[in-house]
Amino acid sequence: MTLSFSQIDPPARLLMGAGPANVHPRILRAMAADVIGQMDPEMTAYMDETMALYREVFRTKNKQTLLVNGSARSAIEAALVSLVIPGMKVVIPRIGRFGLLLTEIVSRCGGVPCTIDVEWGQVVRPEQVEAAIIEHRPGLVAAVHGDTSTTTAQPLADIGAICRRHDVLFYVDATATLGGMEFETDAWGIDVATAGLQKCLGGPPGSAPITLSDRAVAAVLARRHDEAGIATGQPQGEGPVIHSNYFDLAMLMNYWSPARMNHHTEATSMLYASREAARIVVEEGVAARVERHTRAGRAMVAGLRAMGLRLYGDDTTRMSNVTGVWVPEGVDNARVREQMRQDFEIEIVSSFGPLTGKIWRIGAMGVNAQKHKVLLTLGAFEAVLAGEGFKLPRGTGVDAAREAWG
Numbered sequence: 001m002t003l004s005f006s007q008i009d010p011p012a013r014l015l016m017g018a019g020p021a022n023v024h025p026r027i028l029r030a031m032a033a034d035v036i037g038q039m040d041p042e043m044t045a046y047m048d049e050t051m052a053l054y055r056e057v058f059r060t061k062n063k064q065t066l067l068v069n070g071s072a073r074s075a076i077e078a079a080l081v082s083l084v085i086p087g088m089k090v091v092i093p094r095i096g097r098f099g100l101l102l103t104e105i106v107s108r109c110g111g112v113p114c115t116i117d118v119e120w121g122q123v124v125r126p127e128q129v130e131a132a133i134i135e136h137r138p139g140l141v142a143a144v145h146g147d148t149s150t151t152t153a154q155p156l157a158d159i160g161a162i163c164r165r166h167d168v169l170f171y172v173d174a175t176a177t178l179g180g181m182e183f184e185t186d187a188w189g190i191d192v193a194t195a196g197l198q199k200c201l202g203g204p205p206g207s208a209p210i211t212l213s214d215r216a217v218a219a220v221l222a223r224r225h226d227e228a229g230i231a232t233g234q235p236q237g238e239g240p241v242i243h244s245n246y247f248d249l250a251m252l253m254n255y256w257s258p259a260r261m262n263h264h265t266e267a268t269s270m271l272y273a274s275r276e277a278a279r280i281v282v283e284e285g286v287a288a289r290v291e292r293h294t295r296a297g298r299a300m301v302a303g304l305r306a307m308g309l310r311l312y313g314d315d316t317t318r319m320s321n322v323t324g325v326w327v328p329e330g331v332d333n334a335r336v337r338e339q340m341r342q343d344f345e346i347e348i349v350s351s352f353g354p355l356t357g358k359i360w361r362i363g364a365m366g367v368n369a370q371k372h373k374v375l376l377t378l379g380a381f382e383a384v385l386a387g388e389g390f391k392l393p394r395g396t397g398v399d400a401a402r403e404a405w406g
Contacts, residue, residue: 013341014368016377017349018148018322019176020198020205021366027203030276035268039260043268046275047256053278057178057201057286058193058211060185065211066256067274068247069267072175072196075208077105078247079171079192080142082220085240086110089138091168093124093159097149097352098173102142109243114138120354121150121313121324126158133166140169146177149352151324151361152317153181160189169216175199178209179281180293180321180365191216200293200321202366203277207270210249217253224250230261294320295405296369300362303378303401307385307392312359321365324351326358328390333357336384344380371405 015022036043047066054065068075080102084090089112092102103113114136116124129141141163146153156172163170171192174183178193180200185193191213197203212220224237227245242248246264254261281289297320304311304325312324327333333350337360340346348362362381364374378397385392 011345014344014346014373014376016363016368016373017347018151018361018363019365021200021202021363021368023204024202024277024280024367026280027273027276030272031204031269033269033272038266038268039262043266043271044260046271047266050271050275050278051256053275053282054209054211056282057209057278058185059183059187059286060193060211060213062185062211062213064217064253064256065209066252067271068194068208068210068252069206069264069270070208071205072173072194072198072208073101074247075194075196075210076102076173076175077244078208078249078252079194079210080105080111081109081244081247082223082242082249083140083169083171083192083216084109084111085139085223086243087112088140089114089136091116091129091132091136091138091141093129093141093143093154094118095123095144095150095152095154096120096147098144098147098175102144102173106142111140121152123152123154123317126155126162129159130162130166133162133168138168140171142171142173144173144175145183146174146181146319146322148176148319148322148361148363149355150313151319151322152313153177153319155317156190157184157188163191164189169219176319176322179277179286179289180369181319182290185211197274197277200289200365200369201277201281203273204270207267207274209274209278212249212253220249220253226251226254226261230263232259232261290320293365293369296364296371296374297321297323299371299374299401299405300364300378302404303374303397304362304381306400307378307382307397309392312355321369322361322363324355325360325362327360328385331385331388331390333360336360336381336388339384339387340380343384344376346377346380348377348381371402374401374405
């Protein structure tokens with residue numbers, strides 16, 4: 001039998017969940033550019049430009065600021081497999097699902113997770129991190145900045161200072177916040193930070209920016225072990241071999257360096273997307289972009305509260321780009337999401353673990369952190385909730401959001 005499938009034609013849906021968000025049209029156009037050879041001077045120039053752009057986005061002077069081919073998790077894995085030596089203790093503040101993920105990856109790398117657990121939706125206090133460092137003497141602290149499962153942002157600045165004081169490396173997963181919330185790699189004492197394109201950066205999943213401090217670079221290069229087919233006789237590290245070839249940051253850094261040691265074939269179209277995503281952020285200005293996301297989040301919160309809904313989490317640690325909403329008693333979480341998709345082509349999502357089916361997560365990030373998209377989402381949400389029998393004051397959500405936008 002001959003298979004016959006139609007051309008891909010996805011719906012023009014407004015993605016107002018916890019990510020991915022809609023892709024900026026400029027990024028889609030950049031991805032349509034022709035593929036060129038990975039060692040062409042034009043290609044390596046694009047790589048160098050991408051490194052420079054992401055230094056601005058990460059707010060860092062780190063020379064080793066580059067891309068890992070794969071979704072955001074690829075950079076998380078690259079960071080941890082390259083930093084975590086088997087037997088190394090790693091302190092992990094856990095505020096939701098993605099702290100659990102870091103624990104999973106650290107364990108698979110042969111590390112020993114030393115977790116600081118709080119109730120989902122709360123954050124870990126700096127003194128708890130310092131106490132854990134003193135107790136366990138880890139080589140690394142690994143934290144999530146914005147945990148989308150709980151719509152909660154973990155404060156980081158004090159933790160970075162504590163890590164420096166105790167000479168411990170500090171890794172941060174900034175997948176959900178980079179380009180939308182304040183993130184200061186150098187000022188906060190962060191040694192390694194990773195992200196993904198599909199949230200506030202406004203791109204498609206498939207490329208993961210990463211930045212490494214000189215301290216982190218030294219730790220990775222101590223484990224350098226070039227594969228035989230590309231080795232050039234350079235000095236190798238004396239530490240244990242990194243237990244991944246694809247995610248070996250020592251070889252990846254050499255690939256992105258002037259040496260251009262051929263490690264893999266760069267994902268050309270994703271490089272174009274990553275470069276354009278960063279270019280858009282830099283053009284808008286990091287501070288201006290953060291302010292836009294803050295306004296969008298403030299408007300979303302005001303609109304939801306005006307509709308009589310109860311928000312999940314604490315205002316002081318709420319992510320600006322994703323808002324959690326308790327599902328009212330008697331309302332079907334899944335049915336509301338289905339109606340949002342079917343009637344309005346708007347996606348919102350539920351959560352995971354203990355919050356499965358109990359909250360909705362409504363995002364406004366990247367190209368979607370705009371006034372009209374927030375208002376459209378709130379208007380549709382109000383209509384669907386009313387249709388499901390939830391009593392609410394009609395029109396107040398949009399009015400409150402318009403006022404809160406300023």
